[in-house]
Amino acid sequence: MTDAMKDYLREHLPFYRDLTPEEKETLENSAHYRAYRKKELIYNGLEDCAGLYLVKKGEMRAFIVSDSGRELTVFRLFEFDICLFSASCLLSEIDFELSVEAAVDTEAILIPNAAYNELLKNIKVLAYTNRLLSSRFNDVMFLIRQTIFAGLDKRLASFLIEQAAVAGGDVIEITHEEIANHIASAREAVTRMLKFFQNERLISVGRGKIEIIDFSRLNKIASA
Incomplete structure (x- = not known):
């Protein structure tokens, strides 16, 4: 040593x-x-x-x-x-x-x-x-x-907020499959929920990355 x-x-x-x-x-x-x-x-x-x-x-x-x-x-x-x-x-x-x-x-x-x-x-x-x-x-x-007991929307919102804190910024480099593995869900279900979050202007989804746009509203979902 x-x-x-x-x-x-x-x-x-x-x-x-x-x-x-x-x-x-x-x-x-x-x-x-x-x-x-x-x-x-x-x-x-x-x-x-x-x-x-x-x-x-x-x-x-x-x-x-x-x-x-x-x-x-x-x-x-x-x-x-x-x-x-x-x-x-x-x-x-x-x-x-x-x-x-x-x-x-x-x-x-x-x-x-x-x-x-x-x-x-x-x-x-x-x-x-x-x-x-x-x-x-x-x-x-x-x-x-x-x-x-927690719904997919709450688990996903909590995970995105936590991952952003780890990354130290708004952009998270991660795939839908990796998110599914973290929160015990199917990749297809995660993709649908991410699309919903994007339509609600909470996040922006790109290839292999996610940008959080509205931390405040995402926090409300996570803590609901």
Whole structure:
């Protein structure tokens, strides 16, 4: 591990300051850099168990796949976020077929399972892991409520607003298929709703991109 990576862990790994000198040495001797291209699979459900990822740059998308092949985004991870489910084999009571891919070109630091298992002997690392696990399951429960009780118009409006915030502007570069995967809908239904939003002058739809024209009205739909 380079000195720059060690400095990054010291600054951005939440439990680093709680580690003993021996645990810090274990961490720094085992963690390593990983880079993934957009759409590259990082973690493949129960068939894989790499370890804990700290996102250094980019975005990871955690999703589940139905028997029919439809994808549903469960949560997204950005810079400084930690991907815990990629170390699911260390969580003996978790049986959750979640996959993770790079939503964009992504860089991360991987803490292998063997090393993280040693760190879990530290009560503060274990407590942090439990808090993070609880937070992720809260995300899952929110998603379930949204999917069951919220209409497509509300889910789509919320997603567009969220994605614009991530993009840092009015223009979102995304396909109808990608939106459908994020909000658990059929591509055809998403296309129809986008066309409706465009006719209402809320957005402008182009090839592979969407421009938000009226944030205020879109927010009203999302919060209705």
